[in-house]
Amino acid sequence: MKNMPTYEELPAQNSALKKQVKYLGNQTENAKKRYEQAQSEIKNLTLHNMANWMIKGANLLRPIYEEMRKELVSKHFIYADETPLEVLNEPGKAPASKSYMWVYKTGQFEGNPIVLYDYEVGRSGEFAKKFLSGFSGYLHCDGWAGYDKAENAKRCGYWTHLRRYFLNALDVQEDKTDYSTIAGQGLLMIQEIFALEKIDPKNPGEKRKYTLEETAEIREKNSADKVKEFFKFCEENQGRTLPKSLTGRAISYVLNQRVTLETFLKNPKIELTNNSAERAIKPFVIGRKNWLFCNSEAGAQASSIIYSIIETAKVNNINPYDRLEQIFISIQQGVDTIKSLL
Secondary structure, three states: OOOOOOOOOOOOOOHHHHHHHHHHHHHHHHHHHHHHHHHHHHHOOOHHHHHHHHHHHHHHHHHHHHHHHHHHHOOOEEEEEEEEEEEEEOOOOOOOOEEEEEEEEEOOOOOOOOEEEEEEOOOOHHHHHHHOOOOOEEEEOOOOHHHHHOOOEEEEOOHHHHHHHHHHHHHOOOOOOOOOOHHHHHHHHHHHHHHHOOOOOOOOOOOOOOOHHHHHHHHHHHHHHHHHHHHHHHHHHHHHOOOOOHHHHHHHHHHHOHHHHOHHHHOOOOOOOOHHHHHHHHHHHHHHHHHOOEEEHHHHHHHHHHHHHHHHHHHOOOOHHHHHHHHHHHHHHOOOOHHHHO
8 A cells, every 4th residue: 555645745736635734734733732731731730839829829819718707707696616737837836736727607697607717826715816806796616715715705605515525424334324323314404405495416407496586485484494403403413423534524514614505595596506617617627637737837828718718608509619710700800899709
């Protein structure tokens, strides 16, 4: 079989064919160049470069993040939680030392929900005080004393957390079904308080069974007495348990947190749990299991901003990719005000 003729060997009269061959040859050469350029760019697509892109992107998002914080602290109900975060290159700290990612979420009766993450080098209450500056309302959080530094915040105790104390004490009993013990009786009294509002302590995130008006009436007529009985029970049994036993620790937790645990009786919008914050911080915890740590403070701060934008979009049923695309296109085109991007 004869070889195909080259461009030069084509008959002069086949000018149209010669043009087509030349065009295809140029296209092939251009495709080859584009392929080689793409290969070169892929070689430069290092983890370091991608991390820098994330940091630069987060810096563009920071003004929106700050506006979201202002909006969050203007609300009347906030849920808060925190989780450890290892940052390898922090000035003045060893690589294995703990930093923290804090999370703050608006209440379910506060309009469109906001979820904000805040990276800090420690767990001092000063960080909560700084972030919540300007907030005057109810703060759902666990029993950690650091939250007391949040000025003008009325702390709301965490009854599901309290329940865990008594449940753990019951689990170490030889007979785990013996509810005649102090741990067993305490647990049953807690579950009665949940039952009044038809809340399952094992699934406290489920939808409320009663309206706010009905909840207020239940708490005034029934819950208040049950809570009073429960605290009286704990006071009477404090001297009957070893302070360092699980039951003793449960009793101490109750009496130390009495003021915050009673707060829910003041307003029907207050939850018996802080599960809203725990759910909000879960995506970050799952992510941490994969990437383990942040390399720098800048990276940790970028994570807090990007997580805030994405998780706020998700709780508002907005596609996070679409949300980020809309923001970056608007920034590129120029916007009159940051609030227009909220």
